[in-house]
Amino acid sequence: xxxxxxxVLLNTLIVVIxxxxxxxxxxxxxxxxxxxxxEFDAHTQEKQAVKSYLMGKxxxxxxxxxxxxxxxxxxxxxxxxxxEALDAYKKMAKAARKEGVKLIIRSATRNFDYQKRxxxxxxxxxxxxxxxxxxALHILKLSSMPSTSRHHxxxxxxxxxxxxxxxxxxxxxKLYKWLTKNAENYGFSRPYTQKGKQRPxxxxxxxxxxxxxxxxxxxIRDARLVLNDASITGFSGSQTAKQIGVVKKYILGxxxxxx
Ligand SMILES: [Zn+2]
Numbered sequence: 001x002x003x004x005x006x007x008v009l010l011n012t013l014i015v016v017i018x019x020x021x022x023x024x025x026x027x028x029x030x031x032x033x034x035x036x037x038x039e040f041d042a043h044t045q046e047k048q049a050v051k052s053y054l055m056g057k058x059x060x061x062x063x064x065x066x067x068x069x070x071x072x073x074x075x076x077x078x079x080x081x082x083x084e085a086l087d088a089y090k091k092m093a094k095a096a097r098k099e100g101v102k103l104i105i106r107s108a109t110r111n112f113d114y115q116k117r118x119x120x121x122x123x124x125x126x127x128x129x130x131x132x133x134x135x136a137l138h139i140l141k142l143s144s145m146p147s148t149s150r151h152h153x154x155x156x157x158x159x160x161x162x163x164x165x166x167x168x169x170x171x172x173x174k175l176y177k178w179l180t181k182n183a184e185n186y187g188f189s190r191p192y193t194q195k196g197k198q199r200p201x202x203x204x205x206x207x208x209x210x211x212x213x214x215x216x217x218x219x220i221r222d223a224r225l226v227l228n229d230a231s232i233t234g235f236s237g238s239q240t241a242k243q244i245g246v247v248k249k250y251i252l253g254x255x256x257x258x259x
Contacts, residue, residue, distance in 0.1 A: 056112035056152025079108035082154035085212035092186035107158040136240040155216040191254035202253025
């Protein structure tokens, strides 16, 4: 075959191959574009999953990352914590016991439904004459709105007594001093310290509430990114979340050591 014809044939072949590749790639490109969308969806879904978790919309007894608190560490059975938090808590409780301090878990994880029962019971007990906002503010002195409690996260424990005074004398004071000195070595810190310059907004002081910060600090950082007042719905008085600015004032209104 003369070289010229060979060259023409070769060129034709190149054109045909290029066109075929182009035609073949067009649907692939389309498919790729489609693939990108699910990736965006996955990202949105992930954000949604983080949001649901932080808002306590799951059952801790069925969640794979949670473990049941053995009865001997608590005032009753049926409490759950994130596994890492429970491991650290056990170490802390054992160390405290050696020094004559008996730590008792009085409350641990409470999901949205649980918190909703607490909140609505308190809501019904409010004076009828109070405005919705004032009812909410009154309850918020000590209790969280469903969706906004740190107890949703599986990282929080309430210890021994729901009463600051108990921690100010005798056995309570000894326990409190022990925790203040040692808890941070096990990862625990108090989010609800005295209100003032350091912590101008949020719940009143709770000497019984301790947080496992290796997990709860990343969670509060996520909370800052994904939670908003508008998504707090589904219980009596939830419309006040926005008026009050619950996310900023309460969820983020914690001590420096917890953020
Ligand atoms: Zn608490």
